[in-house]
Amino acid sequence: MTELLTLAAIGLGTYAMRAAFLVTAQRQPPAAVARLLPYVGPAVLAAIAAPAFVAPHGTIAVADTAPALVAATVAWLAWRRLRRNLPIALFGGLAAWWVASWAVTAVQATS
Amino acid sequence: MTTNRDAPTRVVGAAVRDATPVVFAYTPFGLALGATLAATHLSPLVAWSSSPLLFGGAAQLLAVQLLDAGASAVLVVLGALVVNARMLLYSAALAPHTAAWPARWRWLGAYLLADPVYALAITRFTGPDEDGPRERLRYYFTVGLVMWPAWMALTGAGVLLGGALPASLRLDLAAPLTFLLLLLPMLTSRPAYAAAATGGALAVVTSGLPWGLGLLAGAAAGIAVGGYLGGRHD
Numbered sequence: 001m002t003e004l005l006t007l008a009a010i011g012l013g014t015y016a017m018r019a020a021f022l023v024t025a026q027r028q029p030p031a032a033v034a035r036l037l038p039y040v041g042p043a044v045l046a047a048i049a050a051p052a053f054v055a056p057h058g059t060i061a062v063a064d065t066a067p068a069l070v071a072a073t074v075a076w077l078a079w080r081r082l083r084r085n086l087p088i089a090l091f092g093g094l095a096a097w098w099v100a101s102w103a104v105t106a107v108q109a110t111s
Numbered sequence: 112m113t114t115n116r117d118a119p120t121r122v123v124g125a126a127v128r129d130a131t132p133v134v135f136a137y138t139p140f141g142l143a144l145g146a147t148l149a150a151t152h153l154s155p156l157v158a159w160s161s162s163p164l165l166f167g168g169a170a171q172l173l174a175v176q177l178l179d180a181g182a183s184a185v186l187v188v189l190g191a192l193v194v195n196a197r198m199l200l201y202s203a204a205l206a207p208h209t210a211a212w213p214a215r216w217r218w219l220g221a222y223l224l225a226d227p228v229y230a231l232a233i234t235r236f237t238g239p240d241e242d243g244p245r246e247r248l249r250y251y252f253t254v255g256l257v258m259w260p261a262w263m264a265l266t267g268a269g270v271l272l273g274g275a276l277p278a279s280l281r282l283d284l285a286a287p288l289t290f291l292l293l294l295l296p297m298l299t300s301r302p303a304y305a306a307a308a309t310g311g312a313l314a315v316v317t318s319g320l321p322w323g324l325g326l327l328a329g330a331a332a333g334i335a336v337g338g339y340l341g342g343r344h345d
Contacts (some may be wrong), residue, residue, distance in 0.1 A: 014166075079337065
């Protein structure tokens with residue numbers, strides 16, 4: 001029960017943040033704020049994704065980091081080359097990650 | 112363009128076309144999250160209820176893992192709200208495009224404002240289509256009504272399949288790859304690239320901070336750098 005209430009409290013707080021500006025809508029935000037808004041998406045999404053590629057388990061380790069960066073690069077290239085096809089880019093990135101992880105493990109096992 | 116008669120159908124069609132591949136892209140993340148939810152000591156239904164209550168994978172993952180680890184309710188709420196603080200930014204960025212909607216639609220739309228919905232909507236609203244308020248409303252809610260049931264079903268399937276997913280099928284990189292692919296269409300200018308590079312780099316450097324504060328630090332720095340460079344380009 002406590003757990004459900006905790007999740008409900010997070011849900012309420014999250015809803016309040018989502019609604020904060022939408023429901024108090026002013027047609028034009030202040031100029032200083034408006035100048036920053038286009039960079040919200042790029043900055044936030046990069047801040048979520050980058051640590052997961054560079055330090056997948058909290059620390060930078062070649063065995064984890066290299067395959068993850070290979071996956072990110074493959075997904076990026078696939079997205080650019082293949083007409084921005086999202087599923088192909090995603091599964092291409094995942095496949096590259098599996099292959100690269102396997103290769104790194106194989107190399108480490110022989111050295 | 113926005114006044115011709117078949118515009119509503121066209122906008123709805125465009126929204127379905129844009130949202131469907133994102134659902135596919137979210138499939139591994141949704142299944143993996145569901146399996147993680149099922150692996151905690153929480154009852155499966157309570158764990159899954161985070162999907163309708165929170166509608167956002169990153170905070171769901173954090174909240175349920177902290178609850179499973181026995182963290183206090185206050186700590187769990189604080190941590191998850193810090194991770195979700197980006198919703199404030201999304202809300203602010205989207206508000207100028209939704210200001211002309213009737214209030215009830217804005218109250219309802221706020222519930223659907225998750226990462227992929229934001230990413231698709233803002234890419235469309237700032238793109239070349241020049242939709243009017245009604246078309247924007249149709250686009251936004253169509254995307255939301257594709258993403259929402261899909262997320263409920265995917266995380267639900269993950270909970271039910273749980274242990275049936277082979278352990279060798281590693282999906283943990285699916286989430287960051289999905290976020291990367293939502294980010295790419297937003298990189299339309301040098302300041303946008305700089306914002307992403309700064310945000311990503313600082314988030315890596317500060318990733319040791321508790322409660323996802325590194326995410327906030329990176330986001331704040333990236334937005335500031337983007338705004339500064341964007342101002343200089345004007």
